[in-house]
Amino acid sequence: MLKRIYAMSWHYGKHLILMNLLLLLIYSGEIVIPLIFSDFIDAITGWNPEITDTSFIGRSIIRIGFLAILIIVAKYIYGLVSTYVSGKVKNDMINALDEKIENAPLAELKKYNPAALNNRLFNDAITCIQFALDNLLVAIIKLISxxxxxxxxxKVSYLLIFAVVVALVANIIGIIITNKQVYRKGYAxxxxxxxxxxKHYDRLSTIRETKVNSWYDSSGIEMNTTFKDLLDKEIxxxxxxxxxxxxGVLTHNLSLMLVILIGGNLVLNDGITIGQLILVTTYTHMCIGNSDYFLKLGQGYQHALLCYKRLKExxxxECEPNGSEGIDHIVSVDAIDLGFQYVEGAPLFEGKTFSFNKGKIYCIKGENGQxxxxxxxxxxxxNSRFNGNLFFNACDIRCLNMRSIRREKISVVLQEPILQRMSVKKNLTRxxxxxxxxxxxxxxxxxxxxxxxxxxDVDxxxxxxxxxxxxxxxxxxxxEVLILDEPVSALDSEGVETLKEELLKRKHKMITLIISHNETLFDIVDEFIVLKS
Structure with missing residues (x-):
């Protein structure tokens, strides 16, 4: 997972370097500020005899103020750069996944609900990218800090290291116990x-049917059932x-109690100063905060890992089969003993032999489901899962680059066209x-x-x-091949006549295939192909 994402983010290397430098500045400042405050405490409590006037108060304020401003500016810039890089990488990943899905066989994609697939891709991609980019640099810097x-x-006292070590051990035990559960339950x-x-998308997309049939009471039943299962898993x-x-709460308080126990005795026995005790307390909390981060990093890694495993699917x-050969012009399409059968079930059709030639209009007829x-x-x-043979100009379709041929030489008009969310003109020329x-x-x-x-817009x-x-x-x-699937199902009589005129005008330039039961088109058809099981 990390390797793939970092390879995609390599294009933004300069931004990653800047992010790294900013993080170094932020964490360095956060370490230095407690040191300044510790010196201030020792000064006002008389532990530092070298300070004889009150000017150290102003110096302490200036130093802390300067570092605070640096940290604020660095965090602001880091947030902007991080958002830019993660947004770019997210878009790159989504595009790569979309291209993979677009080139997959249709049969593989039918098992996915489009709404669920959209939500799944975005959520999983964002989770993986945010984990990788947000944590790579931060984890390294936090480890160093x-x-x-x-x-x-x-340096203050080796005895106080014990407080931090105990807390870290407790956190490590917590990671070992909980991480597998986080992965398993998070996936569910x-x-x-x-x-x-x-289910929610389905409900919104069938509002008209709900109104027509007065399904108000029943439209939410399936959604509520799904929600009950979701709620159980979320709990x-x-x-x-x-x-x-x-x-995390336990380790924080445990470390505090140990610092009080060890540090308090050291102060009472003049082993450390009050400022040093405050400094160690602050640094101990920072260490525990870092350990909490690594604890949650393990949790985040499990979430990101399960998301990536889903994306790996x-x-x-595999890409749909596609040959490499091209053709200059399509003058004929010939099928010999063509058949198709689903993995399970009887053949949909079989033994079909026919020829489509340039300059003719053909009509394919058949009952629904044939x-x-x-x-x-x-x-x-x-769809390459057919039996028999199919040729374009005597070239086997399995050898042809059909993606290129579809783009340049074939037009398909679907019965219920789905227009894109763009202007009408852009849809006309897309x-x-x-x-x-x-x-x-x-x-x-x-x-x-x-x-x-x-x-x-087209709404x-x-x-x-x-x-x-x-x-x-x-x-x-x-x-050079025009395929029309029930092209007059939504047209008025004038529109039907216009279509017939345009098809006849272009007839000599192409192979025209019409799928229709509408007899108003039959008078321009040269040959009928009837599908029967």
Missing amino acids: TGVLFYLIY VRDQTNMYHA AMAKVLATIENI FYAM GKTTLIDILIGI GISEYELNELHALCQAFHIEDSVAHD HLSGGEKQKVALIRGLLKES
């Missing part, structure tokens, strides 16, 4: 939290965290590197959505307008 504190306490809480968020986790917190995903969408996925190369502006305007006028193009569009946007994008791309 703990060594310095031990040395300074030893995170999984259940994602399920709870997914179990809270018990472990409370135990850890109590270990996506890093380990594999029309699956066939399209096979034809465009995002993924199209080159297009004629006049052609875009002509298509918008033909489908009567020219007034909608000026809008900055105001009706279902029919969204389908028109997707159709225009598919036509504007000037691809």
Whole structure:
């Protein structure tokens, strides 16, 4: 985990060096200030005979004030730089994970709820990155500062080291006892939290159905059941965290009692000064604070580790198969004895042999559940688990770089297109590197959505307008294979006629595949392909 994150953060090496220097300044100042205060106490109590006037009061104030300002400024700058680096690395990691998921086989992704997956990726990535970046430098500096504190306490009296050592041993025992529980119960809480968020997303995304069917009383039942399981796991986790917190309280007070016992006797026997006793008390608390940090570091590491193991599930995903060969133009697509069968169950379809040729319009017909969408996925190369053979210009699809071919030569218009949260114009031209502006305007006028193009978002569009946007994008791309999945399901009669005119106008340039039961399109179809199980 750490290796991967630090490799990603290496691009921001200058910022990491600055953060390290700032931390050194902060912790050095926090160690020096108690020294100044200790000298001040010894001066006013008469333990330091070298001080004969009151000017030391002003000097002490100036020194402490100067160091305090340095610490404040350093912490402010550190916070800004840390936020910048962690934000950059988080974005890099999320992008890398998204690219991995986008290139994974569709069959692997169907088991994930999109809302839960989104929440899981962000939470797990943020947890890993914050642990790695926030703790790498801090842990090193705290380790060094703990060594310095031990040395300074030893310089006052080696007997007082005993108080710190006992407290540290108690904390180490606490780490050994609790860390495995933190890991196990933390994993359960995170999984259940994602399920709870997914149920909430489902509830919000089906508000219309809830209103239509008056499901007000029952819409929250599944969510409440999921919450009950989450609450049980959170309570179990809270018990472990409370135990850890109590270990910290115990060690703090134990160290204080030991300092009083040992240090008090040393003061009474003139072994150390009052200022030194205060200094040792402060440094002992700082040491215990550092040990608390390392205790929580172990806890944080367990959380980060389980998050990273969850992320590794996506890093380990195999990419969908993709060849390396290209083709200049698509003039034919031929299927020979094509079939598809899920891992369990009867074949969806089998033994299909057909040819699609440039200059013709084809219609694929079939009842629901007979594999029309699956066939399209096979034809465009995002489902490779088929039987038989599929050729583009006599080239086996398994050898072709279908990602490049889809990007440059294939357009697919889905039945229920999901538009991006961007302007209408950007949705119209998304993924199209080159297009004629006049052609875009002509298509918008033909489908009567020219007034909608000026809008900055797509939320105001009706279902029919969204389908028109997707159709225009598919036509504007000037691809060599155009696939339309129920393209007129949300169109009015005028829109249907416009689509037919545009398809006939471009017919000679491409292979056109239509999936539809709408007979209003049948008069432009050259050949029908019927899917039957």
